[in-house]
Amino acid sequence: MTFDIPAPDERARGEARERLDGLVKPLGALGRLEELAAWLCAAHGTVPPRPLDDVRVVVFAGDHGVSAASPVSAVSPVSAYPREVTAAMVRVFLSGASGVNVLARQVGARVRVLDVAVDGDLTDVPPEVTAHKVRRGSGAIDVADALEPGEAERGFAAGRAVADEEIDGGADLLIPGDMGIGNTTVASALVAACLGLPAEDVVGAGTGVDERGRARKVAVVEAALARAGSRAREPFALLTALGSACAAATAGFLVQAAVRGVPVLLDGVFSGAAALVAREIAPEAARWWLAGHRSTEPSQAFALKALGLEPILDLGLRLGEGSGAVQAVPVLRAARATLAEMGRLADLA
The missing domain is CATH 1.10.1610.10 (Nicotinate-nucleotide-dimethylbenzimidazole phosphoribosyltransferase (CobT), small domain)
Structure with missing residues (x-):
């Protein structure tokens, strides 16, 4: 390719x-x-x-198998919140009441949410939200591949198509957002695999889990890396084994923005992980990306260092959604x- x-x-x-x-x-x-x-x-x-008049945030939403509830608790073993929050948040984005909606309005940015791999029922949302859906949820990466053969490529193509849609609509600046319970675990696995790092170094608190929860995340990432083995050396095989449909879509979005010569502001840990994979697919694409902010997640720091990017802001944010990158827009305008x-x-x- x-x-x-x-x-x-x-x-x-x-x-x-x-x-x-x-x-x-x-x-x-x-x-x-x-x-x-x-x-x-x-x-x-x-x-x-x-001028950077037309700024667009695209939130790629999807569920992850590592966020499945345990038999004795309604709370995910790797998150402080249950996976049902992902579908619920898609509706919040559509209502205009999410964190990134509020922050984007302050800088005149538009927010679009896409169901790429949400597991919950979203039959009540507008059809354009599900127009690029790849599958329902992703596999639990500690015990199975995240995606079926060919789905990483489909997700990547979907992300490219979305970038084209936004740029054809007049976008001057693109921001990839993310929504999905379990996102930080998947991002940590991708970063660890790309950079050859141990799970202990890349795993953070995510949505705010305690040390016991972080230990569970470390164990999940360790098992996932061991299971994936040498397949992690090829980017689409890596996305299939350890990623997700929304990670693949984000990577495609980043690459196509570069193809079209449109700047991108990366957000937090998830877009940072997707950027590492995207660079493996298209090395020259990284010249079109800036880092909007520094996340509290350790894997983002490793990803940005490898990409040679210095965050514009450091506000201690860990919300995701594209919310941190949106705050850097006034700095670029200044x-x-x-x-x-x-x-x-x-x-x-």
């Missing part, structure tokens, strides 16, 4: 740096804003970069404004 991914415009990046150095300020005084402004210029091929609106030293009387 090959992709024609354009290179960011280095001429525009260099021109942006020269212009930044000539603005009415000491050299480098705007810190990270200057780096981001030059990055946007390279992405857009123009100085200053175009970076653009410095080039578009600040005066030049040469023009001082």
Whole structure:
């Protein structure tokens, strides 16, 4: 599988740096804003970069077998919440009352939710929500493959199609969101497999489990890695063994955004894990991604380091949904404004 991914415009990046150095300020005084402004210029091929008026969040929703309730408890062994929350949250997104809905409204971003692999009944939602559904839930990765043969490729293709839909609709900036009880366990397994890390290093508290719950997550990831074995070396085999349909869709979304030359703000641990896999599929795609924020999950830190990305914000967020990346949008707009609106030293009387 090959992709024609354009290179960011280095001429525009260099021109942006020269212009930044000539603005009415000491050299480098705007810190990270200057780096981001030059990055946007390279992405857009123009100085200053175009406005980021149309920002779109796509929440990929799906359930995971590791979140199945135990025989003695209604609470998932790897999460502080039962898996029924996934389907319920899809309806909350549609109502406009989720965390990312509220935060996105503050920056004028649009939120779209897609049922890629939700296990619960969503027959009452609009058909466009389920238009890219791959399956109902994913397998429990500690004892079985997450996906059937061919489903990782189907999920990846679905994510690419969604990126095209959003870009054709006018998106200037894309943000991948996620919703699914058990997401952090799956993300940890993907990161550990991609980077050759032990489960103990990558597993965090997720939705807020205690040390006993985290130990359960570590055991699940250890079992999953042992079961997957050498198959984890090929990205689609990795998604089949340890991922999910929504992880595959997120990876496809990230790659297609790069193919179309549209910048992406990664969110938290789940999009970070999907980005690692996406880079294995299309290495040049990573040049089109920024990290919106630093999650509290350890596996995200490993993923971002491997991707060479420094988060724009660090607010201690762990909600997911695309909520952290949305908060970085004003920073990118501020970076653009410095080039578009600040005066030049040469023009001082």
